[in-house]
Amino acid sequence: MAIIFGGAGLALNNFSSPDAYYIYPAQDVITGAEPVLDLTGRVEVSRGVIDERTAVLVVIGQSLSVNEVPTPYVPIHGSAIDQLNIYDGKLYRAKDPLLGINVSGGTVTSQRGTWMLRMADKLVADGHFDRVIIVPMAVGNTRVEQWADSASPPYLFNKINVVGLRLRDAGLPCTAIMWGQGESDTIANTSQASYAASLKRVIAEFNHAIPNCPILVAQESYYYGNTSAAVLAAQASVVNNTTVFAGENVDLISSSGRYDNTHLNEAGADQRATLAVAALEVALGI
Incomplete structure (x- = not known):
């Protein structure tokens, strides 16, 4: 499959009011969900040339996709890896902890890492892309129904349109x-x-706010050694291999890759990054 690249109009992006960019403070509902927003030491970068050699990857989820790896990761190809901060709309050189997402198991000043920079590094090292821009929007300790709910705090559903904007x-x-x-x-x-009903609503909103962008759904349910057949079946059920593809199977990462038998340690983060690159290769035909 060829990557669909270009500027399809965003269906919800006719809003001009600043209210359209408002992100409800998830920490008012979810303990520890305060995002990293301190720009000290961050390097703003220009948009530059955006072409088929540039990957723009939106990452949504819960604590495994926030700043939760015990140590920051320093990319080998750091000059080719940037991030979009969804709170100010600016591009920065990507650096753990990533901006706009919370720190799991710490405070916003804790120096923790992600699997996402590892994934970006591998995508560049493997020759798939010359530049990777990560757009993190995950919030720790969230259920799928919270992402599908537009009427109740913390209004995570509304973040989808903000990211589109x-x-x-x-x-x-x-x-x-x-x-x-x-x-x-x-x-x-x-x-x-x-679970499937909520996830379908999330997918529909992404299709509305960011049309024609492939969606990868990870197999992810592992919690302190337990998994959920129902959650895994629901995640698999939305895959159609046309617009929605199978993402990485995070449940393959054993307890040795998790510092508390749930969250990823450095080895687990590297394993997830490798699995994610393989899933992207299949979904995008790269």
Whole structure:
């Protein structure tokens, strides 16, 4: 499959009011969800040339996709890896902890890392792209129904349109949207039908706000050694291999790759990054 590259109009991006960019403070509802926003030491970068050799990857999910790896990762190809901060709409050289997402198991000043910079490094090292722009929007300790709910705090559903607006304003296309969530629904014993219904609503909103961008859905349910057959089945059920593809199977990462038998340590983060690159290769035909 060829990557769909270009500037399809964003269906919800006719808003001009500043309210359209408002992100409800998730920390008012979810303990520890305060995003990293301090720009000290951050390097703003220009949009530059955006072409088929540039990957723009939106990452949505819960704590495994925030700043939760015990140590920051310093990319080998750091000059080729940037991030879009969804809170101010600006591009920065990507640096752990990433901006706009919270720190799991710490405070906003904690120096923790992500699997995403590892993934970006591998995509460049493997020759798939010359530049990778990460757009992180995950929030720790969230259930799928919270991402699908537009009427209740913390209004995570509305973040999807904010990200669409930020991409539009920055002049960025979308290469892929990567969904990685499920642990909280393992805890909640969410049924397959309920999880699938919520995830379909999330996917529909992405299709509305960021049309024609492939969506990868990870297999992700592992929580302290337990997995959920219902959550995994729901995640698999939305894959159609046309617009929605199978993402990385995070549940393959054993306890040795998790510092507390749930969250990823450095080895687990590297394993997830490798799995994610393989999933992108299949979904995007690269």
